[in-house]
Amino acid sequence: MKEVTVPARKFLRLLDYLQHLGLDADAIAACVGLSISRVEALDPGDPLSGRQYSALYKEAVTQMQTLKQPLPWGAGVGSEAFALMCHCMISERTLGEALTMASRFEKMLYPMIGHRVAIDVHGEEARLSYQIKFTERGAALAPEHWDRADYQDTVAKASGLLVWRALCGWFVGECLEVTQVEVAAPFVNSAYHDSMTAKFGAPVEFDTAENQFRFPAAQLTRRIVHTTESLCEFLDNSVYQLILIDREPSSTSAAIKSLISIDLATGLPSFTDVARQLHMSESSLRRRLQHESTTYQQLKDEVRCQVAVDKLLNEDTKVAELSDYLGFTEPSSFVRSFKNWTGETPRSYRDKIQSLGGGQS
Structure with missing residues (x-):
């Protein structure tokens, strides 16, 4: 198991976008313990914490919302409207019911949030469509000289479909099996087309009449396997969770890790x-995990790694306290496990991340 990382170039792209919007990128970075100059000094491919990128994106969205414009990227992930919509969905029993609730929610708020989702069934095929009321080039969230200005419509629509596919998979703990993707925006280039095809695992067509993806309607009957508590944990680190889903499609394993995280403070x-x-028998759950090439013990260790990183960076927790919290019998056992997870000791890992902040020597 390796820590999920994001290259430094993605941090810099986001910070550059914020500067183009006229927002205080330095202050936003400082809120999550980053110094722009220190990140700029890194090689663009240097790996940084995925959780820190998630925190940066969440803070960026908070500031973007002050511009009082529809948030066009990634179906509005990280925004208050996205969180409220997810809370409406979590109370439903099946994926189909949850998507119907989301459709009602976004239809009502479409004039304010600028995007909406709809679900339609045609025989044995379901179609999830995503509409975005994108601002004109040069408007508040579409800066004229941004490096993606020429294909922002394509990015907005395609990223919205990607988020919805990932979100559906998270709710049911299984990857949504998409059969066709149609992006109602111009073709960018072959590299972008190939990237979208790989992420969806299905043929992708551009310049279509509808912005949607298709999947077997039978998947709408899948049970929602998460709870309000696990949803809160997801929303606290939504971009990080979506990075995980992007790299390893949603699975029962993801649902289990959320449940473990909820109960960790009181024991595994x-x-x-x-x-x-x-809502499964133990034998069915074992078969699911075997199919995903993992075990319950491996999942527990992955959660402990994620929690350890979070507490080291955000709560300045002492190693002995963290060892006890995570259920290790000795601090030395925790240190060995942490080094196996990340390649570094807890102290060296924390020092490396904190060195990217503005107050370090």
């Missing part, structure tokens, strides 16, 4: 408890 849940919360 038993396998029986997890099966009950996912």
